[in-house]
Amino acid sequence: MSQPVLHFALVGNPNCGKTALFNCLTGAKAKVANYAGVTVEKRSGPLAGLSRPAELIDLPGTYSLYVASPDEQVARRVILGEMAGEVRPDVLVAVIDATNIKLGLRLVLELKALGLPMVLVLNLADAARSRGINIRTELLAERLGMPVVETVAVRKSGVGDLQAALRSLAASVQTRTGNLSLPERSEAVESVYARIDALLAECVDAPEFTPRWQDKLDALVMHPVLGVAILAAILLLMFQAVFAWAAPVMDGIEALVGWLGEQVGALLPAGILHDFVVDGLIAGMGSVLVFLPQIIILFAFILALEDSGYLPRAAFLLDRMMRGVGLSGRSFIPLLSSFACAVPGIMSTRSIANPRERLVTIMTAPLMTCSARLPVYALVIGAFIPHRTVWGLFNLQGLTLFCLYIAGIASAALVAWITRKQQGEGNSFPLLLELPNYRWPNLYHFLVGLKERAWIFLSRVGTVILALSIVLWFLATFPHAPEDATLPAIEYSFAGMLGKLIQPLFEPLGFNWQMCIALIPAMAAREVAVSTLATVYAVSGGEDALGSSLAHSWSVPVALAYLAWFVYAPQCLSTIAVVRRETNSVRATLIFTGYLFALAYVAALLVRQLSAIWL
Numbered sequence: 001m002s003q004p005v006l007h008f009a010l011v012g013n014p015n016c017g018k019t020a021l022f023n024c025l026t027g028a029k030a031k032v033a034n035y036a037g038v039t040v041e042k043r044s045g046p047l048a049g050l051s052r053p054a055e056l057i058d059l060p061g062t063y064s065l066y067v068a069s070p071d072e073q074v075a076r077r078v079i080l081g082e083m084a085g086e087v088r089p090d091v092l093v094a095v096i097d098a099t100n101i102k103l104g105l106r107l108v109l110e111l112k113a114l115g116l117p118m119v120l121v122l123n124l125a126d127a128a129r130s131r132g133i134n135i136r137t138e139l140l141a142e143r144l145g146m147p148v149v150e151t152v153a154v155r156k157s158g159v160g161d162l163q164a165a166l167r168s169l170a171a172s173v174q175t176r177t178g179n180l181s182l183p184e185r186s187e188a189v190e191s192v193y194a195r196i197d198a199l200l201a202e203c204v205d206a207p208e209f210t211p212r213w214q215d216k217l218d219a220l221v222m223h224p225v226l227g228v229a230i231l232a233a234i235l236l237l238m239f240q241a242v243f244a245w246a247a248p249v250m251d252g253i254e255a256l257v258g259w260l261g262e263q264v265g266a267l268l269p270a271g272i273l274h275d276f277v278v279d280g281l282i283a284g285m286g287s288v289l290v291f292l293p294q295i296i297i298l299f300a301f302i303l304a305l306e307d308s309g310y311l312p313r314a315a316f317l318l319d320r321m322m323r324g325v326g327l328s329g330r331s332f333i334p335l336l337s338s339f340a341c342a343v344p345g346i347m348s349t350r351s352i353a354n355p356r357e358r359l360v361t362i363m364t365a366p367l368m369t370c371s372a373r374l375p376v377y378a379l380v381i382g383a384f385i386p387h388r389t390v391w392g393l394f395n396l397q398g399l400t401l402f403c404l405y406i407a408g409i410a411s412a413a414l415v416a417w418i419t420r421k422q423q424g425e426g427n428s429f430p431l432l433l434e435l436p437n438y439r440w441p442n443l444y445h446f447l448v449g450l451k452e453r454a455w456i457f458l459s460r461v462g463t464v465i466l467a468l469s470i471v472l473w474f475l476a477t478f479p480h481a482p483e484d485a486t487l488p489a490i491e492y493s494f495a496g497m498l499g500k501l502i503q504p505l506f507e508p509l510g511f512n513w514q515m516c517i518a519l520i521p522a523m524a525a526r527e528v529a530v531s532t533l534a535t536v537y538a539v540s541g542g543e544d545a546l547g548s549s550l551a552h553s554w555s556v557p558v559a560l561a562y563l564a565w566f567v568y569a570p571q572c573l574s575t576i577a578v579v580r581r582e583t584n585s586v587r588a589t590l591i592f593t594g595y596l597f598a599l600a601y602v603a604a605l606l607v608r609q610l611s612a613i614w615l
């Protein structure tokens, strides 16, 4: 008979490295970042190398079993076996940030009272050592009555010892079923801390030490005025870099795609297959592929910031402003992840307890500029905004991109503020965010994160964008123009007809039919607007690169209006689907879609009219 699966659970304070350990032990690549609340759902994976089948669960961080926010409750309910459909863990792997043992031990003592077999991991041992913290692990193990292991999860050091400890526990533990109940809190908080202090005095030598430069840096980055200036400077630098650093590589990719088109074009005899491959496949996919370097640079900044410990400080800095519009720092992480993609952003609003605040966060998340918009922005900016330095420092293209991001953020604030006015104040809790130590980003996580982002982008090019390029090419090519045609052939195609059919709707915005047709497949993925334009202009016989074709056929006010449209329009079916699922309301979904389309239309109209006056 096969042995029952043994369940291990990683439990500990937020940001102590549980997920990093989980990845070491199971070979998974779950997200690790330097702020509390990265893991919001439990995740599990097989634990190899034990004498029997075992599974490890990674839980969201929690400070205590007794007081818990909704995502902390996930941890408590799993540990106690109250979570429907989940097996109660047989062994607890408690993780402590070795630079903050006192806070961690409180949870460890609570966990110990449950009576489950336990092992204690002192993670971030490297950081503790560099601060001169010395822990007598054997003594601590003896006092606590459980094995204690020191680890550096990001360097996989000490993981072998941890595996050995898990192995020996696995050999002795029986799987049991049934719920646990949380023991009554019999002891006053003060006496718990007195016990912890006694333990610490005995087992830990810690010099009085908070690194001075960290405090100084905090005073600077969280200063109400200077802090905001620093945040703006970081963002500006990021958008400058997206244009400035990517340019050479993008030129290279563009040249490569052009060369490939020529080579393949020369190989294939003139005819329908030739046109399909050159104008449909290569032009369509190539036009989006060119933006890979910009996506990578954008995420390089985001990943480095995530691991540095800066982001929670930015949340803290913005909390007051967010509170002013009826949100709080709690919405910060969902909104922040929406810069990559609104879908996970909206899903992570589950950790917001106040339903009104959660709804407003869901409604405004898509106004954060997701990475799928970057190719559209970059294409139009590259074609219409001169590559020029302004005020001796900034390049105008990067500055424009910065403004588009800010437009999204400012609009989100406005929307949140208006809904608050309508619905009255919700009860707002003060933001309790733990500020982690600053840390150099971990190179390995950084590279893994970048690879993952590049892969997500490339697989979109290879799937959705490929498929839609093919469809678009057919629509743009058939039916052929009649013998006595006077207009370019594409005007007689399905794409031409469809574009002209909806064009009157967008007449006030100045969009031509090519721009209109690009809006339809862009509902599946925004980048497809780029490949659609590429195919449509290539089929029309354009020899130029896409950017110059656009520059010839759109006016600047219309190009800016197109950008404004993309800031707001809910051009993404997966986002609409996830809003439907998370709000569980058709009405809310309709309001969501309707208000964003209306906003897009009005914004594009205003931008076109105003810029026509000014330019």
Ligand SMILES: Nc1nc2c(ncn2[C@@H]2O[C@H](COP(=O)(O)OP(=O)(O)OP(=O)(O)O)[C@@H](O)[C@H]2O)c(=O)[nH]1
Pocket: 013, 014, 015, 016, 017, 018, 019, 020, 021, 031, 032, 033, 034, 035, 036, 037, 038, 039, 040, 059, 060, 061, 062, 123, 124, 125, 126, 127, 151, 152, 153, 154, 155, 306, 307, 439, 442, 445
């Ligand atoms: N120097 C050092 N950094 C570490 C170590 N372990 C984790 N980190 C860093 O600590 C941060 C938090 O790691 P995570 O694994 O996301 O922490 P977590 O406990 O899962 O956090 P939550 O999911 O938010 O509860 C990341 O920036 C890691 O790179 C370590 O042993 N040494």
Ligand SMILES: [Mg+2]
Pocket: 018, 019, 020, 031, 038, 039, 059, 060, 061
């Ligand atoms: Mg985690």
